[in-house]
Amino acid sequence: MSALTKALYPLYWRLLSRYLDKRQPAVPSVTLVQKLIFILPTRYGWWFFGLIVLLYLLGTNYQNNLILLLSYLLLSLFLLSIVLCYQNLSGLTLSSLAPGEGFAEQDIGLSLQLIAAANDNNRHRMLRLQFTGQQHQVVSQRCVPAITLNIAAGKRGKYTLPRIKVSSQYPFGLWQAFSYIALLQHYWVYPSPAQQSPAAGIMPEQDQTSTRQQVSDDTLSAYRQGDSIRHLVWKRLARDPATPVVRQQQTPPPQLQSDWVVVPAVSGDALERALRQASRDLLTLEQSGASYGLKLPALTVAQAKGPAQLQRCLQALALC
Incomplete structure (x- = not known):
């Protein structure tokens, strides 16, 4: 079953991408609204719904009003969580700050900006973001102004940013609200530097070696009043006491070669x-x-x- 799923996934994603491209083409900034948010039960939600059905059957079979009341209460909670899960993503705005760049066969970090609805950062909780087709994901307990997502770089080149899956199972984990966002942005993959550089x-x-003149670090000059006696050339002074000389160190100005x-x-x-x-x-x-x-x-x-x-x-x- 796993092999079949892997074989059918490319076809599934190709058909879904066509639908998403018509519904939400790539733009610099995206605000999550009703037509962009999808909601499906989680695995825990399906078990929860099965429990509700079981309690309802038991209540009607044994004519137990208490069990029926409990099943109705759980059903109300199950349906209410749909609204809360939708509101948790609704109004969230995503945009890309700058093009990403990095070297081949490495992870490239891309910065995303998150703007909460009505500037209320506590409104959006338990957010999960990841690029489609990538293993790396970021989980944020609340909306933060900026977040970094990593993408595994392949061959060198300039690539369009893949869609970003934004999802949340807030508040009870019974439903998952998710959206596939396309941002009008790209990232660069540079050639990986060689290990050694000949x-x-x-x-x-x-x-x-042929153009630079070999200049001695030390030059001799006549002694002048104020020169330190430590710089006197004593051997020269012994041979010619009348003309003392001092050794002065010269540092050539640095030259950068283009x-x-x-x-x-x-x-x-x-x-x-x-x-x-x-x-x-x-x-x-x-x-x-x-x-x-x-x-x-x-x-x-x-x-x-x-x-x-x-x-x-x-x-x-x-x-x-």
């Missing part, structure tokens, strides 16, 4: 290895504070530095 992946504009990260025109597994290496090189250059650019077979990202530059380069790698 120097061949980064191509500097000029070879440092670098290019180049991805060769390859395909298949070679391309994936080159993209992983380029991802590693970009992270290394960003940490060093140097300006850098990216050269792809069909695209060149101009040199710059900072988080925005790193994001542009990684997004270009994801779409390569």
Whole structure:
């Protein structure tokens, strides 16, 4: 039965997705209203309903008014919980704060904003949120302003955010109100950085060994009044007492070398290895504070530095 369920689930979800796309297309922000909320009994609810039927049959068979009264009371509670379960989700607004981003084969966190109806955070309780087709879920006892949902990243690229299942079994667990929300948002999956970054992946504009002049850390200058005697060159003073000299330490100003990260025109597994290496090189250059650019077979990202530059380069790698 489990194997049959797994085999039929893709067909079921494909048909349900068509229905949901017509009923609720993707928008930046969604407020849960009556047409978006579905309610079904839970497993505990079905057993509870079976108990009500059993008590009613016993009461009518033995003409016991007390058992009949109990069955009517439980039935009233069962029906009342439908209204309470619906009201618990009704009016809740969900929106996505920013596009998610992360590396392949890792979990990517996406921030969602929750706005309670009438700004009453205590109105929505026992909320459960998860992306469809994902194992990770978040359970919130009350409505919070922001919540983070994780999604397992697969291959690199730019993906549309899957539907979010929002559900609740408040207050008695007899019914489950749920809704599948589509938010107009996407997330980025970058190539996973390589474990090691050989120097061949980064191509500097000029070879440092051939262009940088070897400057001595120490230089000699004539002694002037006020110089510390600790810097006197005593051996030089012994040879020529008339012209004392002092040793002064010079620190050359730091110079950042502008670098290019180049991805060769390859395909298949070679391309994936080159993209992983380029991802590693970009992270290394960003940490060093140097300006850098990216050269792809069909695209060149101009040199710059900072988080925005790193994001542009990684997004270009994801779409390569």
